[in-house]
Amino acid sequence: MTKPDIASLRVYNQHLNHDKFKKPEDVVGYMCAMQAQEYTHAKWAIGLRMLSPADKMVEKAITTGTILRTHVLRPTWHFVLPQDIRWMLSLTAPRINAGNAAMYKKQEVTDAIFNKSFDVFTKALQGGKQLTRTEIAAALNQANIATDDFRLTILLMKAELEQLICSGARQGKQFTYALLDERAPVTPAISRDEAVTRLVLRYFKSHGPATVNDFVHWSGLTVADAKTGIEINKTLLSNITIGGVMYWMGADRDFGAAKKSGAYLLPVYDELIIAYKNRDAMIPAGFRDKMGAITFFPTIMVNNQVVGNWSRNMGKKNIDIELKPFNKLNKAQNQSIESAIQRFKKFNGIG
Known part of the structure; x- marks a missing residue:
């Protein structure tokens, strides 16, 4: 097997050329998380994996909350499903916050400021309200919380990581935020090991063949996490070695397909x-x-x-x-x- 064969298997496992999905949420659920900071391009990424794609269909799924958009991996914007967002954030947020710590300090955003901003978000958004960044900034400023420089982005991202807010429906071309509790059902908490196991399996099944380092790059987790997840999922995964490098993928994949x-x-x-x-x-x-x-x-x-x-x-x-x-x-x-x-x-x- 050669590297071009790896590419063929990746295209196949990402459902770009076979057995395409009928609904946008089916694509996102299968992929687990899809990078989405370039919004119009990210919608097309979903469409590429659909049988009969339409931009309006993807937009509707995002408007209704069937698909959510938030900071969850590395961190950058990703599309995720409401039923996945909580366990994924519980897994990834601690590492993202640790990585952001220097930025928090540079912008002089303390825990007290974060907590005060969370109160503002809750009050402004409760009751199903969905507000733009400009409207949220106005509410923060009214509470004497500065939003200049990079601070608004920091406050919003931190609230996402703390499972307080997530994406709402767009207003024209403007993005909005909503309370997560009003957009996603509360799901039972799972252990960290279970979350790692779940993320590892879904990544390698949808993105494989891929390496441990590929998973680390994609998820923002550690090599140790990847190895733990692979070991727990070893009966559900298979591997191949090319040029001394081991690649993992779902055990049920047909190499000839x-x-x-x-x-x-x-x-x-x-x-x-x-x-x-x-x-x-x-x-x-x-x-x-x-x-x-x-x-x-x-x-x-x-x-x-x-x-x-x-x-x-x-x-x-x-x-x-x-x-x-x-x-x-x-x-x-x-x-x-x-x-x-x-x-x-x-x-x-x-x-």
Whole structure:
């Protein structure tokens, strides 16, 4: 087995080219968490894994709270399900807070200020209210809590990590916050070991083949956590070794089922790229000097290999797609990419 075979299995296990999901929440539930700070791109990441995707369908799931958006891994924005958000935050928040400690100190945000801000959030949002950042900042300022510089972001993130607030429905193009208790059911608490076991299993089943270091990169947890979770899940996982590196995946996966054909317009920070510390399996050797462009910009993938970047100019009645291949594309590649372009346009209600 070669590294391109690893890429084929990842595409297969992430359901990009087979057995696609019917509902947005089914995608997020299977993937466990999906990076989502670039909002419109993150919606398309869900759409790529759906049978008949539509932006309006994904937006509705987020509006109604079927999918939530919060800081939960590393930390950055992720889509998660309401039934997963509490146990995941209980697992990851302590490490995120420890990593943020210097930032809290630099911005002079003390525990007393945090607690006071939490009271403001609770009072302002209770009763099903959903407020924008501007409205929340006004409520904090009225309580004599400064929100200049980076402080508002810190206060909001800390409240997310403490399971007080999460995403609400958008107001126009503005994001809102709501009380978590009013958006997600209270679920039974589980032990840390059980949470690690759950996260490890779901990551390797949906993202595998992947390494221990890939999991650590994706989750923000430790190597020890990864090894503990693998050991507990050893009957549910299988492994392969390539070039002295061990890769883990679900034990029930069919190695012969992965397909190598097809093209995808991957959004920026798609899980197929961002969820791995080492991305060489998806990137031909000649393009690895372009890692920055691949990591931080939307990418074109053909036959499970990255071949360039792309961008889009969104109009009301049309979408202009600009392809930026790293090398000249052949006729078959262009035809495959054209199908991917049409799928993206259809997702956005055009064509």
